[in-house]
Amino acid sequence: MANNVAEFRTCPRTGLQFHKSAETLIKANAVAAVVALLVGGILALLVVLTRWQAVHIIDAENFYMVLTAHGLDMLAYWIIFFEIAVLYFCSSTLLRSRLATPALGWVAFWLMLGGAVLNNVAVFRGDSSVMFTSYVPLPANPMFYLGLILFAVGALIGCFIFLGTLVVARAERTYEGSIPLVTFGALTACIIAIFTIASGAIILIPTFLWSIGYISHIDPLMYRLVWWGFGHSSQQINVSAHVAVWYAIAAIVFGAKPMSERVSRVAFTLYILFLQLASAHHLLADPGVSTEWKVFNTSYAMYLAVLASMIHGLTVPGAIEVAQREKGFTKGLFEWIRKAPWGNPVFSGMFISLLGFGFLGGISGVMMGTEQLNMLIHNTIYVPGHFHATVVIGTTLAFMSLTYFLIPTLFNREVIMPGLAKWQPYLFGLGMAVFVLAMMGAGTLGVPRRHWDITFAGAALPYEFPGTAWLMLAIMGISGLVAIVGGAAYILITVGSLLWGKKLESGAYSTKGTVLRMPVATAITGHGSAGFAAPGTFVFALVFLAAFVLYYFVNWKYLSTVWGLS
Amino acid sequence: MSAIQPPAQRVWWKQPVHKEEILWIVIAFAWCLVMFFMMPYWHVYGKQNLSSETYRVTPALFQKAAEEMVAKYTVRTETDEKIPVVHPPAGADIYLIARLWAWWPILELEQGKTYRLHVTAMDYQHGFSLQPENINVQVLPGYEHVITVTPNRAGTYSILCNEFCGIGHHKMVSKLYVK
Numbered sequence: 078m079a080n081n082v083a084e085f086r087t088c089p090r091t092g093l094q095f096h097k098s099a100e101t102l103i104k105a106n107a108v109a110a111v112v113a114l115l116v117g118g119i120l121a122l123l124v125v126l127t128r129w130q131a132v133h134i135i136d137a138e139n140f141y142m143v144l145t146a147h148g149l150d151m152l153a154y155w156i157i158f159f160e161i162a163v164l165y166f167c168s169s170t171l172l173r174s175r176l177a178t179p180a181l182g183w184v185a186f187w188l189m190l191g192g193a194v195l196n197n198v199a200v201f202r203g204d205s206s207v208m209f210t211s212y213v214p215l216p217a218n219p220m221f222y223l224g225l226i227l228f229a230v231g232a233l234i235g236c237f238i239f240l241g242t243l244v245v246a247r248a249e250r251t252y253e254g255s256i257p258l259v260t261f262g263a264l265t266a267c268i269i270a271i272f273t274i275a276s277g278a279i280i281l282i283p284t285f286l287w288s289i290g291y292i293s294h295i296d297p298l299m300y301r302l303v304w305w306g307f308g309h310s311s312q313q314i315n316v317s318a319h320v321a322v323w324y325a326i327a328a329i330v331f332g333a334k335p336m337s338e339r340v341s342r343v344a345f346t347l348y349i350l351f352l353q354l355a356s357a358h359h360l361l362a363d364p365g366v367s368t369e370w371k372v373f374n375t376s377y378a379m380y381l382a383v384l385a386s387m388i389h390g391l392t393v394p395g396a397i398e399v400a401q402r403e404k405g406f407t408k409g410l411f412e413w414i415r416k417a418p419w420g421n422p423v424f425s426g427m428f429i430s431l432l433g434f435g436f437l438g439g440i441s442g443v444m445m446g447t448e449q450l451n452m453l454i455h456n457t458i459y460v461p462g463h464f465h466a467t468v469v470i471g472t473t474l475a476f477m478s479l480t481y482f483l484i485p486t487l488f489n490r491e492v493i494m495p496g497l498a499k500w501q502p503y504l505f506g507l508g509m510a511v512f513v514l515a516m517m518g519a520g521t522l523g524v525p526r527r528h529w530d531i532t533f534a535g536a537a538l539p540y541e542f543p544g545t546a547w548l549m550l551a552i553m554g555i556s557g558l559v560a561i562v563g564g565a566a567y568i569l570i571t572v573g574s575l576l577w578g579k580k581l582e583s584g585a586y587s588t589k590g591t592v593l594r595m596p597v598a599t600a601i602t603g604h605g606s607a608g609f610a611a612p613g614t615f616v617f618a619l620v621f622l623a624a625f626v627l628y629y630f631v632n633w634k635y636l637s638t639v640w641g642l643s
Numbered sequence: 644m645s646a647i648q649p650p651a652q653r654v655w656w657k658q659p660v661h662k663e664e665i666l667w668i669v670i671a672f673a674w675c676l677v678m679f680f681m682m683p684y685w686h687v688y689g690k691q692n693l694s695s696e697t698y699r700v701t702p703a704l705f706q707k708a709a710e711e712m713v714a715k716y717t718v719r720t721e722t723d724e725k726i727p728v729v730h731p732p733a734g735a736d737i738y739l740i741a742r743l744w745a746w747w748p749i750l751e752l753e754q755g756k757t758y759r760l761h762v763t764a765m766d767y768q769h770g771f772s773l774q775p776e777n778i779n780v781q782v783l784p785g786y787e788h789v790i791t792v793t794p795n796r797a798g799t800y801s802i803l804c805n806e807f808c809g810i811g812h813h814k815m816v817s818k819l820y821v822k
Contacts, residue, residue: 137810171647208807212768214784215809254649297768297783328645335646338655340664363781364697364788371695372682380675387671392664396646448682449691455779456770456805523777525770525805529813533803536814537722537745540774540801596651608662615663622674629678633685639776641690641757641793 083175086584087591088486091329095487097586098179099169103162103487105186106235107480110158111571113193114473117150118564125561128458129554130531130547137529141206144527146197148209152311152468153228154193159476160266160318161185161235166487167263167321168242173593174251177241181234188231196224208527210308213284213295222285226278233274236267252593258335258342259328262321265345270314272353276306298365309356315468316386317348319430319475323393326427326475329482330418333400336392336611344392347385354378361451371448379446383439390435391618394428395611402610410613426478426502433470433506437513438463440625450632453639458528459520466513469560474506477567484571490578498570505563511556519549693780693790700787702765709738713748721749721818728820736761736789739802741769741782743809746802746817753822757793770806773819779805794821 084097123143126134135143169176176182198220199205205217243264246252256264280303286292324341327333335341357374360366394414401413418424441463444450454460484492492498524531524546531542531550609615652658686692716729727748731737733756740747742765752758762771764784771780780790804815 137813141807141810141812212806215767215807252649254653255655257648258646258650296785298786301783324646328647332645334651336664337658337660338650339658340660340668341646360781362693362779364695364783364786367695368686368692372679376675376679376682380679384668384671384675388664388668391667395661395663443678447678449685449689449693452691452693452778452780454777455781456772457777457779521777523772523774523803525772525803527807527812528805531813533813533816536816537724537726538749538801538816538818540803540816543775593649595649595653596645610661611663615667618667622670626674633681636691637689639691639778640773640795641791642778643690643692643694643791 082588083590084586084588085173085590086586089582089584091486093170093486094173094591096169096175096590098182099165099176100487102176102179102182102186103165103170106158106162106165107483107487108575109186109190109193110155110162110476111568113150113154113158114564115568116197117147117155118561118568120147120150121557121564122561125554125557127529128550129557130550132554133530138203138206140529141208141527142200142203145206145208146200149196149200152209153225156315156468156472156476157228157232157311158189160270160314161189161232163318163322163476163479164235164239164263164267165242167260168239168246171257171260171593172242172246172252173590174242174246174249175590177238177245182238185231185234185238188234189228190231192224192226192228192231194224195220195227199224210304211284212304213287213297213300217288219285219288222281222288226281226285229274229277229281232270236270236274239263239267250592251590253595258338259321259325261342262317262324262345265348266314266317266321268349269310269317269352273307273310273314276303276310280304280307298363301360301363302366305356305359306353309359310353312464312468313348313352313355313382315472316352317345319434319472320345320386320389320393322475322479323389323427323431324396326423326478326482327393327397327400330421330424331397331400333396336395336399340388341392344385344388347381351378351381351385355382355446358446358451361446361448362455368448375446375448379443383443386435386439387618390431390439390621391614393431394617395614398611398614410616413613420499422481422498422502423478426474426481426506429502429506430471430474430478433466433474433510433513435621436624437510438466438471440628441517442467443625444629444632447629447632450636452642453632453636454520456526457520458516458524458526461526462513462516462520465509465516470506470509470513474502474509477505478502480567480571484574484578485581488575488578489581489583490574491581492570493573493578494570497566501563501566501570503563504566505560508556508559508561508563512553512560515549515553515556519546519553522546522549524550690793694788696789698787698789699785700763702763702784705738705740705761705763705787706765708761709740709747712736712738717748718751726817731758733757735759738762739771740765741771741804741815742766744804744811744815746804746815749818749820751820751822752792752794754794754797757791760790760792761787762790763787767808768806769804769808769815772803772805774801774803776800781806797821
């Protein structure tokens with residue numbers, strides 16, 4: 078029985094217990110993720126320097142190729158490799174269990190890696206510049222779809238290993254009580270991932286068959302409908318995963334416990350129930366789908382998920398506030414946040430991620446997902462502005478902050494260049510925030526996304542964008558460079574620490590695992606009492622709501638001035 | 644004790660919930676309801692709602708309809724390519740073709756008048772982006788989308804393509820006049 082040979086070590090600094098086979102797999106997936114981030118980051122530099130119209134560095138053909146690869150390497154390979162690492166960590170490590178079927182974990186890893194490489198090869202051959210979305214009937218090389226399919230199959234196996242590990246942990250009683258909230262969040266991500274990958278298979282397999290001539294026609298609207306079940310839902314995996322990471326970091330840095338388990342878990346459940354169909358908002362400007370369908374799927378499906386995000390937006394900082402107040406930071410409304418460890422990149426990155434995701438990504442996303450308002454920004458550069466706030470500031474920065482915790486814990490190395498590490502989340506997060514705002518500004522002026530040249534050189538008829546649009550693209554270019562420097566610093570620190578960081582004691586391996594005990598319940602003052610336990614957070618939440626309401630209605634006002642349409 | 648450990652109570656779902664959590668959930672849910680009602684409300688009282696009137700169409704059929712309109716209502720041509728400018732009467736069905744990499748023909752409309760704009764793509768997916776008005780609609784091959792438009796300001800507008808459609812994507816620009 079595998080259980081008899083499973084080897085564990087306990088990290089002397091954190092008390093976390095690592096299963097040896099799981100540990101190696103987590104490392105492999107995390108390293109693959111960082112390599113993808115490096116490739117995607119170099120491509121980001123070329124994209125930014127081309128869309129910055131005054132610089133405009135590469136030609137059209139290369140631009141569309143590079144943009145396609147940038148999307149795939151970042152959105153698919155960096156994030157999903159890292160998520161598989163997070164899934165293994167949240168099951169095996171947090172539950173102190175052996176990982177189910179590590180051998181299959183390697184099959185998953187090599188499938189994912191092979192798929193990612195194949196897909197990249199297809200793109201860099203130059204005959205698959207079809208963007209991340211690969212909308213039919215725009216043709217790509219069959220290898221393009223095949224690579225994606227292999228990658229997805231690998232990721233799917235990873236999801237089932239996660240579920241298997243939960244079963245093993247329960248059967249072998251490696252923990253008491255219910256699974257921790259962070260593992261519950263990872264479970265949410267895993268369930269959404271299975272739905273997502275199934276949608277991807279349903280559309281990418283026929284598209285692959287179409288690309289080799291087995292199927293004559295793929296309906297473009299059907300493609301969009303099903304593809305977005307994959308394309309958008311994969312972003313919901315990210316949301317669930319990075320919210321779980323927020324909770325984890327709040328627990329790691331502050332020892333914060335969830336304000337109430339029930340509220341946070343119900344919020345995750347809302348993601349599972351309602352988030353996926355929200356992908357309908359990609360079809361709000363499409364022909365062929367009815368108004369009722371659009372309204373139903375964006376409101377019923379999306380707003381209940383928005384509600385869930387708004388809940389996490391309160392409960393994550395709320396948990397930090399409660400923990401800080403218990404430590405004695407009780408002065409006024411905001412002492413707990415002023416005295417937070419802003420120099421610790423694990424915390425600062427996580428908090429910037431939370432703010433950026435909520436204020437920039439969340440508000441813009443809901444505005445875009447409103448049936449009529451969508452017409453104002455559909456396919457403009459506003460859209461990548463929005464999702465750079467969600468997946469770059471939100472997901473990527475959350476994963477970066479977790480990395481600073483994982484380097485000493487998982488890799489047993491000291492983080493090199495602590496001074497740079499301290500600044501890295503600010504460079505990356507704030508650079509990205511300005512970048513995102515500039516993109517949204519340009520999008521509001523109508524600048525299209527995925528567009529090589531807004532001077533329209535060589536077009537039969539001219540169009541000139543106002544000077545403000547050029548200014549916005551310049552701001553986007555400069556702040557994009559700042560963010561890229563921040564991203565490069567992350568890679569330098571991570572890779573450097575793994576290679577040259579001071580080795581730390583890792584704890585000896587033994588075949589005996591320990592059981593994760595339920596913490597002793599303490600009578601906590603403030604729980605359910607008459608006063609607020611986290612008044613500062615509540616004020617933040619109200620500020621957020623005010624910004625949300627204001628921005629939402631400003632856009633309706635803008636819509637009311639455009640041409641009548643019916 | 645923390646989010647990476649099991650809940651402190653075995654029966655955690657009976658643990659009392661914080662006051663601010665309840666209050667925030669109520670406020671956030673109310674706000675979600677407001678956002679939901681805004682969409683149907685705008686369908687009744689607002690003037691900018693995207694039509695969902697759509698027909699299946701073949702490129703040849705649509706081309707024929709567009710050519711008939713051009714034959715009837717062309718007032719002049721523009722550029723060396725002699726792109727026809729059509730000035731259809733108010734209330735007319737007008738046809739706009741999106742193809743690699745041009746919009747055809749050029750439309751000339753009248754302010755305050757209403758038209759039924761038919762639009763489709765002949766090859767790949769395209770994006771109808773009216774600038775500087777900033778109205779953006781997806782255009783799919785095989786689907787004829789009929790949008791009722793009422794231009795509310797005179798001027799010279801441009802139609803850009805904002806769905807990536809290949810190497811000449813950035814050259815896909817046309818004009819639209821409102822008199």
